[in-house]
Amino acid sequence: MTKWVYSFGDGKAEGGSKDKNLLGGKGANLAEMSNLGIPVPAGFTISTEVCTYYYENKETYPSDLKDQVTAAMAGVEKIMSAKFGATDGPLLLVSVRSGARASMPGMMDTVLNLGLNDVTVQNLVKLTGNERFAYDSYRRFIQMYSDVVLGVGKHEFEILIDHYKEKVNKVYDVDMTADDWKALIEQYKAEVQKETGKQFPQDPQEQLYGAIGAVFGSWMNKRAITYRKLNSIPDHWGTAVNVQAMVFGNMGDDSATGVCFSRNPSTGENLFYGEYLVNAQGEDVVAGIRTPQPLSLAEKTAIGSDLPAMEETLPSLYHELVSFRDRLETHYHDMQDMEFTIQKGKLWMLQTRNGKRTAAAALRIAVEMCEEGVIDKAEAVKRVDPAQLDQLLHPMIDPKATKDPLGKGLPASPGAASGQIVFSAEDAEAWAKAGKKVILTRIETSPEDIGGMHVAQGILTTRGGMTSHAAVVARGMGTPCVAGAGELRIDYAAKTITAGNRVLKEGDVITIDGSNGQVLNGEVPKIQPELTGDFGKLMGWVDEIRKLRVRANAETPLDASTARNFGCEGIGLCRTEHMFFDPQRIIHVREMIVATTLEERRAALEKLLPYQRDDFIKLFTIMAGLPVTIRLLDPPLHEFLPHTDADFAEVANAAGKTVADVKAKASQLHEANPMLGHRGCRLGITYPEIYEMQCRAIFQAVADVKMKGETVLPEVMIPLVAVKSEFDRLKKMVDAVAAETMEKTGAKFEYMVGTMIELPRAALIADKIAEGAQFFSFGTNDLTQTTFGLSRDDAGPFLVQYQELGVIPNDPFASLDQEGVGELMKIASERGRKTRPDIKLGICGEHGGDPASVHFCHLIGLNYVSCSPYRVPIARLAAAHAALGVGMVSTTA
Numbered sequence: 001m002t003k004w005v006y007s008f009g010d011g012k013a014e015g016g017s018k019d020k021n022l023l024g025g026k027g028a029n030l031a032e033m034s035n036l037g038i039p040v041p042a043g044f045t046i047s048t049e050v051c052t053y054y055y056e057n058k059e060t061y062p063s064d065l066k067d068q069v070t071a072a073m074a075g076v077e078k079i080m081s082a083k084f085g086a087t088d089g090p091l092l093l094v095s096v097r098s099g100a101r102a103s104m105p106g107m108m109d110t111v112l113n114l115g116l117n118d119v120t121v122q123n124l125v126k127l128t129g130n131e132r133f134a135y136d137s138y139r140r141f142i143q144m145y146s147d148v149v150l151g152v153g154k155h156e157f158e159i160l161i162d163h164y165k166e167k168v169n170k171v172y173d174v175d176m177t178a179d180d181w182k183a184l185i186e187q188y189k190a191e192v193q194k195e196t197g198k199q200f201p202q203d204p205q206e207q208l209y210g211a212i213g214a215v216f217g218s219w220m221n222k223r224a225i226t227y228r229k230l231n232s233i234p235d236h237w238g239t240a241v242n243v244q245a246m247v248f249g250n251m252g253d254d255s256a257t258g259v260c261f262s263r264n265p266s267t268g269e270n271l272f273y274g275e276y277l278v279n280a281q282g283e284d285v286v287a288g289i290r291t292p293q294p295l296s297l298a299e300k301t302a303i304g305s306d307l308p309a310m311e312e313t314l315p316s317l318y319h320e321l322v323s324f325r326d327r328l329e330t331h332y333h334d335m336q337d338m339e340f341t342i343q344k345g346k347l348w349m350l351q352t353r354n355g356k357r358t359a360a361a362a363l364r365i366a367v368e369m370c371e372e373g374v375i376d377k378a379e380a381v382k383r384v385d386p387a388q389l390d391q392l393l394h395p396m397i398d399p400k401a402t403k404d405p406l407g408k409g410l411p412a413s414p415g416a417a418s419g420q421i422v423f424s425a426e427d428a429e430a431w432a433k434a435g436k437k438v439i440l441t442r443i444e445t446s447p448e449d450i451g452g453m454h455v456a457q458g459i460l461t462t463r464g465g466m467t468s469h470a471a472v473v474a475r476g477m478g479t480p481c482v483a484g485a486g487e488l489r490i491d492y493a494a495k496t497i498t499a500g501n502r503v504l505k506e507g508d509v510i511t512i513d514g515s516n517g518q519v520l521n522g523e524v525p526k527i528q529p530e531l532t533g534d535f536g537k538l539m540g541w542v543d544e545i546r547k548l549r550v551r552a553n554a555e556t557p558l559d560a561s562t563a564r565n566f567g568c569e570g571i572g573l574c575r576t577e578h579m580f581f582d583p584q585r586i587i588h589v590r591e592m593i594v595a596t597t598l599e600e601r602r603a604a605l606e607k608l609l610p611y612q613r614d615d616f617i618k619l620f621t622i623m624a625g626l627p628v629t630i631r632l633l634d635p636p637l638h639e640f641l642p643h644t645d646a647d648f649a650e651v652a653n654a655a656g657k658t659v660a661d662v663k664a665k666a667s668q669l670h671e672a673n674p675m676l677g678h679r680g681c682r683l684g685i686t687y688p689e690i691y692e693m694q695c696r697a698i699f700q701a702v703a704d705v706k707m708k709g710e711t712v713l714p715e716v717m718i719p720l721v722a723v724k725s726e727f728d729r730l731k732k733m734v735d736a737v738a739a740e741t742m743e744k745t746g747a748k749f750e751y752m753v754g755t756m757i758e759l760p761r762a763a764l765i766a767d768k769i770a771e772g773a774q775f776f777s778f779g780t781n782d783l784t785q786t787t788f789g790l791s792r793d794d795a796g797p798f799l800v801q802y803q804e805l806g807v808i809p810n811d812p813f814a815s816l817d818q819e820g821v822g823e824l825m826k827i828a829s830e831r832g833r834k835t836r837p838d839i840k841l842g843i844c845g846e847h848g849g850d851p852a853s854v855h856f857c858h859l860i861g862l863n864y865v866s867c868s869p870y871r872v873p874i875a876r877l878a879a880a881h882a883a884l885g886v887g888m889v890s891t892t893a
Contacts, residue, residue, distance in 0.1 A: 004050050005068040008034040009042025009245075010079045017332070022047050024240030026099030029352050036331060038324055038349050042079035043094070043244030044072035046212065048101065051238030054216045069208075073243070080245045085204030087119045091127055093137075093246040096211035098218060100239040103353055104227050109148040109218040111211040112281065113141035113246060117202040133251050135181035136173075140281065142188045142200060145207065149214040152195045160187050172290075174279070208243070215241045223450045229803070232852075244350075247343040250281050254345045256314065257281055260295055260321070262329040262336040265357040265475060266414060268364030268534075272296055272325055274338075275465050276310050291484070292465040295321075303410070317347050328352050333374050334383070335365050358414055358475050359388045363534040370541075377541040382886050384538060386851040386878040388478060392535065393870050395526030397513050404521035406499040406510065409460070409485030412471035414515040417458030417480040418523040420507050423495050425452025427506075432456070439510055441497060443490050445470040453477065458512045460519060462488050480514035488519065539567060539876060546879035548857060549864035551627070552872055553844060555579055555615070560622040563869035567876060570626035570713070571619065572777065572866020573844035576694060577635050579615050580608075589640045590651040594665045598689065600655070605693040612694060616701035616714075625711030629777060629844070629866075630698055631756065632691050632730075634719045636679040638669040675785065680720025684730050691730060695737040703747035715752040717777060722761045724768045731772050756844070758782035763824040767831035770839055776832055777866070778825050780845030780853075784812050787821050813846070816853035826860050842866055851878035858882035 006014040006023060013031035020028040027045030034040050046069070053062055077083050082090035093115040098104075116124070116138045124134040146152040164184055170176060176184075192200045201207050218224060219239045228235060249257030260274025275292030293307040294300040295318065300309040311318045321340060324347075328336045337355030341348050357365065366380040375383070397403075397416045419437040422428045425448065428440045432455035440456035442449065444463040453459055453473055458480040461470045465484055474481030489498040495506040504510065504521075511524040551572030552563030560571065580589045585608060592604035619628055642648050645659075648666075652659045671677040684691040695716065702712045716734050721727045731753045738751060754775030757763055759782070766776065785791065790799075795813075802808045816822055825843075832839045842864040847853035849871030857865050858879060867875050 001064060002049070002062065003047075003068070004062055004065050005044050005046055005072045006031065007042075007044045007072050007075050009040060009076065010034070011037050015045075020101045021237075022049065022240075024048055024099030024101055024242070025103055025353050026097065026351060027240045027242050030242065030244070032331075033328070033349055033352060036327065038327070039347065041245040041247050041348055041350070042076045043242060044069070044076065045099070046241040046243070048238040048240045051216050051219060051240070052236070055220075055238070059213075059217075069243075076243075076245055082245075084208075085115050085117075085120060087123055089123075091115070091120055091123050093120075093124075094208070095242075095244050095246055096208070096215060097242045097244070098215045098239045099242050100219075100233070101237055102231070102233045103356065104224060104231075104233070109214050109221075111141075111145050111148055111214070113137045114145070114207050114211055115204045116141045117204065117207075119202075120204070128251060130251060131178040132176075132181065133248070135178050135185065136176070136250065137248070139181050139185050139188060142185060142192070145211065146188070146192050146200070148218075149210040150192060150196055150200075152192055156191055156195070157188055160184065160191065212241050212243070215239065223448055226450045226454070235806075247341045247346075247348045247350075248281070249277070249341040249343065250279050251344055253278055254342070255279055256310070256342040258292075258295065258310070258340055260325065260338050260340065261355050262325045262338070263355075263361070263365055265335070265337070265355050265361055266411060268335075268357065268361035268368070270368060271298060272322060273299060276340075278313070291486075314342065317342055317345070320347050324349055330374075333369070333379075335361075356475055359384070359392045359478060360414060360534075362388060363392075363538055367534040367537050378545065378884055380538065381541050381545060381877070381880050382884060384877060386854075386874045386881060389874050389877060393528070393873070395528060396515065397511070397518075397520075398525040398527045401525040403518070403524060406497075406502070406504070406519045406521050407485045407487035409462075409482040409488075409517045409519065410465060410471070411513075411515055411517040412464075412468070412483040413459075413474035413477075413479060413481035415458075415478070415480035416511060416513045416515070416524070416526050418509060418511040418526075419457040420509055421497065421504060422452075422456075422506060423490065423492055425449040428452030428456050439512060441490065441510075442470070443492075444468065445473070453479065458482075458514065460485060460488075460510075460512050462486055462490055474514070480512055482512045482514055482517050482519055485517070485519055535873075539873065542876050542880040543567070546876060546883050548854065548862065548875075548879035548882065550872055550875045550879060551629075551842065551844075551864050551866040552869050553848070553866055554869060555619070557618045557622060559869050560619055563872055564622060566869060566872035568626075568869070568872045569864070570623060571628040571630075572842050572848070572864060573717075574619065574628060574630045575634065576612070576631060577633055577639075579612065580640060582611070585611050586640065587650065587654050590642065591655045592690070593637050593640060593669070594651060594655050594657055594662050601687070602689055604655075605689060609693050609697050612697035613701050613704075616698055617704055620701060620705045620712045620714070621710065625713065627713040627715055629715040629717050629754075629775075629842075630694075631717040631719050632681075632694050633683055634680050636669070636671060636674040636677055637683070638666065638671065638674065641666045641669065675782075675791065681718050681726045681730055682720065684718065684733075685726060688730075688733060691733060692737055695734050696741065699738050699741035699749075699751070700745070702749050702751065703741055703745040706747045706749050707745070712749060714749075715754060715775060717754055717756055717775075719756045719779070720758060720782070721755045721769060722759045724765060724771070727755055727769055728772050752840070754840070756782075757825075757828050759786050760824055763828035765831075766828035767835045770832040770835035773832075773839070774836070775840035775842070776828060778828070778841075778843040778845065778862075780816060780821060780825075780843055780847045781813065783824065783845070784817060784821050787817070787824060788812060815850050816847040816856055818856050822856055822860070829860055829862070840864075849875050851875075851881070854878035855882040 008031045013034040015031045017028050017032040023045045082092035084092045096111045121138040125131045143157040147154040189200045249255045256276050256278045258276030264273045274295045295310045297309050297311050335355045336352045338352045339350040362384045366383040369375045370380040419439040421441050422438045428438050431438045437457045439458045440452050441460045459474050461483045462485050471483045497504045509523050511520040549569045551570040552568040553573040554560045554563050555574045555578045588604050588607040595601040648659050648662050652662045705712045718730050734753050752774040754773045756779040757776050758779030799811050841862045844866040848865040849867030
């Protein structure tokens with residue numbers, strides 16, 4: 001018989017933290033805490049294998065599941081000394097929650113207080129002597145169950161409660177009496193009858209299986225699918241379902257509920273951190289309905305709160321909670337995110353998991369835990385997600401900038417962002433798609449907002465604390481967030497924010513600072529952060545571990561300097577055509593293109609040579625002896641030609657031609673499919689004088705820098721080679737120019753000549769090309785394009801649809817297709833090495849900064865990856881992870 005259900009409680013459990021794949025993260029950690037003797041309400045976990053079975057068998061359950069659930073529930077009843085659905089005597093109520101193996105906060109469904117009905121609620125009144133608590137719990141259950149299981153939206157109940165409060169002149173939930181809740185419960189049940197045509201279910205067993213089905217069903221809801229896609233969580237993992245005895249934080253002033261972290265998840269500081277509410281249930285803390293209170297006096301002082309801290313109102317329970325914090329962090333060797341409830345003076349732990357944290361916090365925690373001797377360097381490096389480093393590379397508010405404050409909230413996720421105000425996730429997605437930068441501005445966010453949160457530059461809410469949905473999700477995404485900015489008033493109908501006596505409307509620009517909670521009017525200047533301290537230490541350990549070198553794609557002094565500051569080890573791709581678009585140069589490029597004789601073309605190129613030479617001198621000087629790979633001209637010539645009549649006239653005047661001549665040349669050069677046309681080495685063969693000029697500029701720059709006593713390592717790259725003779729012919733020309741330059745200048749220098757492998761044919765004949773080529777650099781942008789037969793400029797819209805339909809797992813232009821493009825890379829690498837064992841192999845497409853692609857490059861033995869300057873730290877860390885065998889993700893199509 002297959003075991004589907006695993007029990008925990010009373011100091012023992014079936015399973016533990018090692019069983020995360022089977023029990024999900026929540027279930028595994030509940031079991032682990034039970035085994036550690038930490039007080040956990042008893043319960044059981046229905047495994048992820050049931051979720052898999054459920055979807056593979058037309059949303060049905062295994063035949064023996066019900067018997068196992070019944071047996072497990074009997075075990076919970078015994079431990080908790082209460083009976084599920086009891087109409088008299090001790091009453092057991094349960095929560096039903098999801099629990100995937102990867103944390104997905106708020107993405108799937110939860111039901112609390114399950115087991116209440118018109119009769120058991122009266123038993124709860126007898127047991128607690130608290131009629132208001134009992135009926136408050138029942139109305140919460142009806143609202144949550146109806147939303148999650150029956151499909152009656154929670155807003156329907158919010159309308160009812162708002163109207164009722166208005167009628168009886170009450171503002172807050174805590175003002176409501178038992179009679180108020182009784183009256184609302186009848187309205188709630190009538191709403192369910194109206195919306196579903198059925199009465200609200202009274203049978204606890206029916207309620208239980210309805211909730212279990214809803215949790216499994218929520219694995220495939222829109223927000224969960226979106227979250228998995230954003231966080232590379234496979235659909236086939238499935239979720240577990242955790243059924244656990246309820247304990248209540250809303251039974252009076254000796255009860256409370258809270259969320260806490262063993263260290264600060266925003267900064268990483270080694271201080272206990274969190275929030276709690278007296279006389280509340282867990283959802284109240286994160287929903288933003290009431291302002292949460294700080295746990296410690298230190299935290300109260302730090303955030304400037306005037307609310308009493310748990311340390312002063314419930315000191316003995318606070319110190320017990322601190323002891324659990326210390327035990328759990330020591331046990332897991334990582335920062336913990338915990339949930340707790342105090343019921344009538346007894347502390348229960350409801351959950352622990354490795355806490356989500358910002359990149360800055362991840363760095364600090366990893367470094368400090370290593371220095372504390374809790375983990376070693378390798379483990380510290382593993383703890384930081386390469387993609388998360390992107391957070392540290394975002395701008396911060398310039399301290400010298402003039403600021404116009406609108407209000408202040410909590411610093412929920414660090415970094416600064418500016419954008420136009422939008423008030424819904426749908427508008428955020430639409431505006432972002434149109435190329436606009438937006439700040440998603442909400443009273444509070446919910447899991448349904450995940451799509452808009454992902455595309456927003458920043459997130460602003462007027463409700464909620466540091467553990468609200470907006471805060472937790474924004475930190476995980478690395479998106480700046482200010483939460484709980486209560487001074488601001490949002491009017492969704494009018495699409496306005498009121499800040500004091502000022503009114504801002506949709507589309508107005510604001511800036512938020514997620515590091516200090518400020519909301520500022522307009523776009524405020526920003527600066528790049530200093531990447532020192534913990535960052536420097538961790539990256540030092542990274543460089544000790546990794547095998548792959550990391551270069552940068554750069555052709556301007558600014559890009560080259562930025563890349564050096566981020567720790568690059570040379571330039572892996574200098575795209576010389578980017579140098580041609582400077583206003584002083586483009587006119588000479590155009591003169592060269594419209595020339596009708598070789599002499600005219602050479603004359604125009606001579607005007608360009610000094611610019612190119614100076615460019616290369618600057619790059620060689622900045623790189624100070626590191627290798628610099630320079631790609632000769634790649635794009636088709638028509639890309640440089642003008643489009644306006646004024647520009648046509650300017651080119652005609654400079655070249656001594658008529659406007660009609662210039663337009664005729666433009667028409668002649670037009671290609672229906674230019675990415676597969678007259679470009680790359682094909683230009684070098686048909687117009688060798690272009691490549692000759694570029695090589696003279698390169699080698700004259702080498703000679704200049706060498707004469708100053710500096711080291712230069714130039715690598716000349718010939719693009720778009722498909723035929724061995726193309727490479728051989730052009731390499732001969734490169735060597736001739738180098739020899740001529742050495743003879744004229746008296747300088748002696750080393751250089752390399754290689755090619756970019758960006759066509760399938762080149763990959764297949766790599767052994768032949770390697771007879772002359774000293775290095776290969778995989779141009780995976782074009783290699784992906786030519787392997788798939790896709791235009792990378794036009795395929796975006798339907799590739800998104802392909803991903804949504806499950807045709808492909810990822811955009812192959814964003815993360816390397818290892819099955820197809822990767823196989824060509826492997827073939828080229830193996831065949832190239834067979835001919836030339838010491839051939840240098842690298843990658844210079846955008847994939848060079850994608851962590852999964854970096855892992856693949858490590859596996860096939862490339863020497864280096866090259867990426868944009870701001871992704872250099874990401875690639876360095878990904879290379880270390882690859883060397884440690886961490887997190888390899890396949891992106892096959």
